[in-house]
Amino acid sequence: MNTLLLHPEDAGAIEQAGAMLASGQVVGIPTETVYGLGANALDGNAVRQIFAAKGRPMDNPLIVHIADFDQIYPLVSEVPEAARRLADAYWPGPMTIILPKSDRIPVEVSAGLDTVGIRLPSHPVARAVIRAAGVPIAAPSANTSGRPSTTTAAHVMEDMSGKIAAVVDGGACAVGVESTVISLAGDKPRLLRPGGISLEQLEAVLGPVEVDRAVREQIGDDVRVSAPGMKYRHYAPHAPVTAVCGDPEKGAAYIASQLTGQSGVICFDEFADRFPGHIVRTIGRSDDQAAQAHAIFDALRAFDETDVTAIFAQCPDDSGIGLAVANRLKKAAGFHVIEV
Template sequence: MTQIIDIDGKNLDKSSETEKLVKAAGIIKSGGTVVFPTETVYGLGANGLDPESVKKIFAAKGRPSDNPMILHISDMGMLGEIAVGISDKAKELIAKYWPGPLTLVLKKSDKVPHEATGGLDTVAVRMPSHPVALKLIALAGVPIAAPSANISGKPSPTLSKHVIEDLNGKVDMILAGDQTEIGLESTVIDLVEDNPVLLRPGSISLKQLEEVLGDVKVDKSISQKVEKGQEVRSPGMKYRHYAPKGDMVLVKGDIERVIYTIKHLLGDAGKEGQRTVAIVPEEYIEQFIEIKALNMGSIKRPEEIMTRLYSCLRECDEYGAQMVAAPYFENEDEFMAVNNRLSKAAGHNVIQAD
């Protein structure tokens, strides 16, 4: 039976809230699983140094065991336990962006079980900034392995109700907090070799990384499908992720033509009896009179679209959408993370606007 406990991240100095985290930390220490909020999305956590605990995450999510996990830490001492050969470049990024939504892929120490790394000799590490996450890790006293707290393949959870829908009965405890602030998973950068590689885009942009590191290579998996059997160093690279149940198509091109194409595409599908949903910027919502449209946020505020995206994808399932259409944005600098998640959700089904 899953314990569902409301947690107030703004008042963790209260003894009542601390007691909840002490209880949750006890579950982690004893080999159990706890869902907790972070600033990105909700995470499904277990002791990242215990192989049997990590296996419980795979079981709860239905997650392939070759998909690496991120180990979440609360202090630099933990980093020294799980990673070796930390470069000056890594230290510069840590100084600027930790705690925060940035994951570093580093050489792993012998303490980290292969179950947490997808069998690789590297480890993905992050220090979250969310107060609940930081205090839980500190109280547990171990790095917490925590992928997103959803059934594998579904959109990541940004609200506690999403977690309860997916994992109630499959985990030991759910710490139900507020809506997550960022709404997309962390940026992931590989720093094992001399030349840094962006493996997964997030709210910390390529431009921001290059301001610290100089040139950063962009892994081709960000915009292309990863072939079966190909080794990956980051979660979110290999499998279809973030996906609604219905078919999904993205439309690329000038935004006015994109909206025109989405209306006609879904209009035709609707005439054939399909339930359809458009996910579009708020500037174009009023153009969808006879087609259900979800407001993904303003095109002028990419961070707002990040925050709303997964809730929109989950709402498609609540509506029973059989076909979903959304824009693929042309401004790759600002919308790289959004385009990446949309592409994964659509199985890289991208068409050109009429």
Template sequence: MRTQRLDTSPAAMAHAAELLRRGELVAFPTETVYGLGGHALDEAAVAAIFAAKGRPASDPLIVHLAATGDLPLVAATIPALAAQLATAFWPGPLTLILPRHPRVPLAVTAGRETVAVRVPAHPVAHALLVAAGVPVAAPSANRFGHTSPTTADHVLADLDGRIAAVIDDGATPIGIESTVLDCTTTPPTLLRPGGISLEALEAVVGPVQVRTRPTDAEQHGLTSPGLLDRHYAPDHELWLFSGPPATALARLRAEAETLLKAGLRVGVLLPAEDLALLRDLPVETESLGPASDPAAMAHRLYAALRALDARHPDRILARDLDDAGLGRALRDRLRRAAALVVEV
């Protein structure tokens, strides 16, 4: 059975909502990436999400809600800090870790007593959640560990025949996943950088501690998605060069020349300005857009990685990006996608 590609007409959205209520899986656009939706309170639907993606049970799912007022459906309590953050950033690309309500299956939360929740801002996601009338668990709509999808074509490339439907509304606007903030710690803890910057969070709630690696206590169940060292990866090996931009770029160029002399195919993923310095080399290139525009680079990141992957290079080369604002999330995704980080 092939996956249905749905448009955003009222009839198609009503059909998608009915599929979700029946326990089927529907991929849909959010402002971050495409999510793979299933009824969050239906254990069989949750199990189907893990099966379709090939996702380990130790990696929890994010529950998506239509509105902040739906939080009591999935959270046992709502800390004042969480309410403050919801007022400031929802709907939007911020996921909050909260105490789990008993009605949320433990399979959703990797066996932990906390649940990851967000209210997406994308109009199609919002309309689907309203029409479905149930909380929807939705990790990224791709094979586990693979580059995240920002178009319906990306979803179908990974999951065609594994899910009931995908709602096609073009490319997602932000292009990288949501920020994840644990509201059960004091101070709150940034677990995954994303569409809301650390600086924006601290402007609202004050100091935020940063932890983007699993703790020993999370060996059998992670607190948040996006904590695994290897994630978001293309099928072909990615090497990331980290250091001062000019030095990293010089080292990247030297590696490209070595690979080309060995008769290998080379893919290069860089900001637009950097690519100009490699125009004399016969490499496959994808631009992230201007280095001065992190939002443009985030929007392009996964699509560019998938485009390079499709050309079957023997190796993809990229350089690290600045660790500030949205650049923190870009650096996080590149480092987790990389098979090797070369410090220069």
């Protein structure tokens, strides 16, 4: 298969991508979080192609993307008042809401669950492509399953060239980590995956929000999950990762004491000169969580182009969007975490 690279500014490119999706093909699309691997969410056969391209387990549910709020109604059995308040506050944006699904959602999207995740992205190209397709779009991150997520079209082509119909190049993603996933399908709101909307922001609208244990610890492969990214090894480069959490100064000292000749380092900007002779990727200053989120996947992917045999990564604290960055790093490390 010849994977086309489409540019939104070119005449007819958005319409071409939409027509591909409407006809049952898979297209890589940009969002403000990461690139997604999109297919018609109402077509189980199209959705199965996503799993084949990614090598993704079929028990891992997908998120359905819409272009306008009113598109939610045929997809879910109810829209509770809490969902409306969250949507008013943070949609369009990097937040997915889990709700009881309608019969229109195929089993391939929901992984057999009675719920579905819905997201209204803020990226104008994503919304334009969804409108051109005329259907909601199911889309996980556009990377090979287990690898770091894709934040540029070049990343998507690296993983998916020859496997999907096209990639729409919408530039680098602004947020850099996937959407927050909040479930409103139970008795209490529950954070299933941290992302671009922080726990603190959710609680500002909803009050107390429970945090699923999968956010901070490894869960077994036998556990049935209701959102992407809750189990299996995720976001991982080829070399094993050790996440170093706690005081940044102590963390830098620990990493420096552990390095061997072929170790690589992911660190905050102010510690970049502490590791001479080693490949270092920086992710922003220790107090700049937005920069860390934007840079973390690019940093992880970059090491696959090197011969490093181990990666040590400084990990932010759990406040704000730092919870999302820490979650991705810990999952990349298979929860091999050092506290300093």
